[in-house]
Amino acid sequence: MNATRHAIGQGLRRGSTEFVLSLRSAQDQGFYIFMGLGTLAYLWFNRDNELEGTGLMVTTFALPSILGALLAFGVIIGPAYSLAMEREDGTLLRHKALPHGMQGYVTGQLLYHSLSLLPLLLVILVPSFLLFDDVMSNGLAGWATVAWVTVLGLLATLPLGMILGSVVPSVQKVGTWGMLPIIVLTAISGIFSPMQALWGWVQVVAQVFPTYWIGLGMRSAFLPDEAASVELGDSWRTGMTVLVLAAWAVFGLLVAPRVLRRMARRQSGSKVLEAREAALQWVR
Amino acid sequence: MTSEQQQEAVHPQPPAQATERESVVRVRGLQMTYGQKEVLTGVDLDVHAGEVVCLLGPNGAGKTTTIEILEGFRLPSGGEVRVLGEVPAEAGDAWRARVGVVLQSWRDHARWTPRRLLTQLGGYFEPYSTTTHPRPYDVDWLLDTVGLVDNADRKIGTLSGGQRRRLDVAVGIIGRPELLFLDEPTAGFDPQARRDFHDLVHRLSDLEGTTILLTTHDLGEAERLADRILILTNGHIVADGSADELTREVAGTAEVRWSRAGERFVHATNEVTPFVRSLFEQYGDEVDDLEVRRASLEDTYIAMVQRFESGDRAATPTLTEVSG
Numbered sequence: 001m002n003a004t005r006h007a008i009g010q011g012l013r014r015g016s017t018e019f020v021l022s023l024r025s026a027q028d029q030g031f032y033i034f035m036g037l038g039t040l041a042y043l044w045f046n047r048d049n050e051l052e053g054t055g056l057m058v059t060t061f062a063l064p065s066i067l068g069a070l071l072a073f074g075v076i077i078g079p080a081y082s083l084a085m086e087r088e089d090g091t092l093l094r095h096k097a098l099p100h101g102m103q104g105y106v107t108g109q110l111l112y113h114s115l116s117l118l119p120l121l122l123v124i125l126v127p128s129f130l131l132f133d134d135v136m137s138n139g140l141a142g143w144a145t146v147a148w149v150t151v152l153g154l155l156a157t158l159p160l161g162m163i164l165g166s167v168v169p170s171v172q173k174v175g176t177w178g179m180l181p182i183i184v185l186t187a188i189s190g191i192f193s194p195m196q197a198l199w200g201w202v203q204v205v206a207q208v209f210p211t212y213w214i215g216l217g218m219r220s221a222f223l224p225d226e227a228a229s230v231e232l233g234d235s236w237r238t239g240m241t242v243l244v245l246a247a248w249a250v251f252g253l254l255v256a257p258r259v260l261r262r263m264a265r266r267q268s269g270s271k272v273l274e275a276r277e278a279a280l281q282w283v284r
Numbered sequence: 285m286t287s288e289q290q291q292e293a294v295h296p297q298p299p300a301q302a303t304e305r306e307s308v309v310r311v312r313g314l315q316m317t318y319g320q321k322e323v324l325t326g327v328d329l330d331v332h333a334g335e336v337v338c339l340l341g342p343n344g345a346g347k348t349t350t351i352e353i354l355e356g357f358r359l360p361s362g363g364e365v366r367v368l369g370e371v372p373a374e375a376g377d378a379w380r381a382r383v384g385v386v387l388q389s390w391r392d393h394a395r396w397t398p399r400r401l402l403t404q405l406g407g408y409f410e411p412y413s414t415t416t417h418p419r420p421y422d423v424d425w426l427l428d429t430v431g432l433v434d435n436a437d438r439k440i441g442t443l444s445g446g447q448r449r450r451l452d453v454a455v456g457i458i459g460r461p462e463l464l465f466l467d468e469p470t471a472g473f474d475p476q477a478r479r480d481f482h483d484l485v486h487r488l489s490d491l492e493g494t495t496i497l498l499t500t501h502d503l504g505e506a507e508r509l510a511d512r513i514l515i516l517t518n519g520h521i522v523a524d525g526s527a528d529e530l531t532r533e534v535a536g537t538a539e540v541r542w543s544r545a546g547e548r549f550v551h552a553t554n555e556v557t558p559f560v561r562s563l564f565e566q567y568g569d570e571v572d573d574l575e576v577r578r579a580s581l582e583d584t585y586i587a588m589v590q591r592f593e594s595g596d597r598a599a600t601p602t603l604t605e606v607s608g
Contacts, residue, residue: 099380
């Protein structure tokens, strides 16, 4: 038991090291700036537009939704890519060869991808406050809501990313198996405009997955209470948000360890070598 | 736990256990089948405490498969495998802490530095440290030992292939393993790196008493490092012995070359000394350019592999006897 706790400590150190190294890397800085600029540009060009028949500004509606969508997107695709990649390059195998290494590795992944959200949220939130009016209508209570929605959202989606990264056959497949469905899901989850515009069955599908609920939770944090009239059922449905996200969290925490164990069991030096040769072929 | 102990008390193990205990690796009738393809058809091998054993064999003979089964990374199709007294695929984390595996990485941890990575990975062994066997190795000592001091704080992504392999070795031994597996450790090494690596293996074996099982294609390396050489071909071990024993066992022949009166002669024989004596008795000082060339391990290896690949199984019993 002691060794397990120690390994989790190692994992936390690993996650924070990865995060610091990522902050220092030009590639990741570029990614954050790109995401920040992209989002701000969208908001900026829509700053004078009103959401049809709602009296709400597009900016006001979209900013919290986008934060929610980025959270869900980032912590599903991030771990999925990392896992698929680190399975191929031998990082995972190195940990498999260590006592309690997999526990440490997974801990590191969870911490790293959670921390990676911070700069992403910051590059969007800080300039938004400077550029737009009425971004946060609910003061401290609103920030408290942001905090719990973020934590619950992470719990609901991080395991999904780990599961996805474990089941995809190779890095190149993360795009088709992961990116594509998640992009479609984001598109139908009412991020840029209320989802009532979509067909009924699409709304039902969207409401099964966490992206919609994280976006809704974020809107409930940032928007004034009157804005709830734009939502389905004219309400923030806070109870339902907690329920759905918690259900996904439970699902993920039950399934992810099993899938991870199964995936780890199959790792070996020759698998890494095969992946390397496949990658070399692919590059040529 | 208690029931097992009781069982042992009721059925005491035969005295043979005393010698078995020294077997760090014990494999009997190991089989591995991928679909229709039988890769291992019945491998028997032992590695004793403190030994350096080298597994040779042509590509596709199943060396890597064997090593991966022993590492616990692969499930065998059949047979009995014990490594440090446990079944590798079922062994726990305490067992993991005693085993070192040198892996060939390619682009992992590119942003990390060797020092940072070794510190991080070594940390996992701390709970398994004892006063008699402290773990992990000191990172600075290890960096020095594998020759990475000058590159200790560079990004791993910028290391050369040889430096990366040194790092792989360092990662493999960071936990101060009692048993170390190395699968083609010197592939891609330059001669200097290879020499350094051989020194390291000797040091681990002599000073630390580490038991080492490695595979290689470099027969010179096998001759230099191994206390014992195993040749794996056609899915089983066809030879087991020291380099000298193997050379004597198979090729047996040496070549004697000489010249006399401007003419060159070559004669292959098992009995070098009597032949050379008779040569001098017959021709005396006329014999010139005398040269005796013993069959090398390479000759032996090639001869053995060819013999077994052509299906001459009859020779198996006499050859495996060497192991006894």
